[in-house]
Amino acid sequence: MWNPPDPDAFYAEVYEVVRQIPEGRVSTYGWVASLIPPPEGSDPEQYRRLGARWVGTALRSLGDPSVPWHRVINGQGKISLPAGSSSAQTQRRRLQAEGVAFGADDRVDLSQFGWPATDESD
DNA sequence: CGTTTGACTACGC
DNA sequence: CGCGTAGCCAAAC
Numbered sequence: 001m002w003n004p005p006d007p008d009a010f011y012a013e014v015y016e017v018v019r020q021i022p023e024g025r026v027s028t029y030g031w032v033a034s035l036i037p038p039p040e041g042s043d044p045e046q047y048r049r050l051g052a053r054w055v056g057t058a059l060r061s062l063g064d065p066s067v068p069w070h071r072v073i074n075g076q077g078k079i080s081l082p083a084g085s086s087s088a089q090t091q092r093r094r095l096q097a098e099g100v101a102f103g104a105d106d107r108v109d110l111s112q113f114g115w116p117a118t119d120e121s122d
Numbered sequence: 123c124g125t126t127t128g129a130c131t132a133c134g135c
Numbered sequence: 136c137g138c139g140t141a142g143c144c145a146a147a148c
Contacts, residue, residue: 048130049130053131054130072129
């Protein structure tokens with residue numbers, strides 16, 4: 001089982017990865033967790049699932065404006081924050097300002113705006 | 123210091 | 136494809 005030796009370090013890596021998200025692109029909690037170097041002996045699948053929560057927890061108490069947290073959404077390609085919340089509206093507006101298109105369900109096409117891009121050559 | 127919740131995700135129905 | 140449940144662990148109360 002994955003036991004984070006340094007939670008602070010994990011959060012720092014989360015912020016680092018989030019900062020690496022280019023403008024006009026979005027990523028998911030699971031992806032961010034996957035991008036972070038997982039400890040040896042831990043299953044990537046398990047790691048991704050668990051990491052997603054730590055990523056969210058890390059961003060929840062995040063107070064660093066230099067981290068583009070608004071580019072981080074859930075695996076459904078939607079803003080995890082409650083629709084109507086000031087944070088959610090700010091996040092969506094910021095993404096739209098960067099060129100990220102939202103669907104009818106307020107969903108973002110990860111195949112197009114998702115980062116890191118897999119299908120797109122980038 | 124014990125209890126509850128949570129910026130998630132996968133699986134079952 | 137939507138809702139409910141299970142799992143994980145740290146932060147908030």
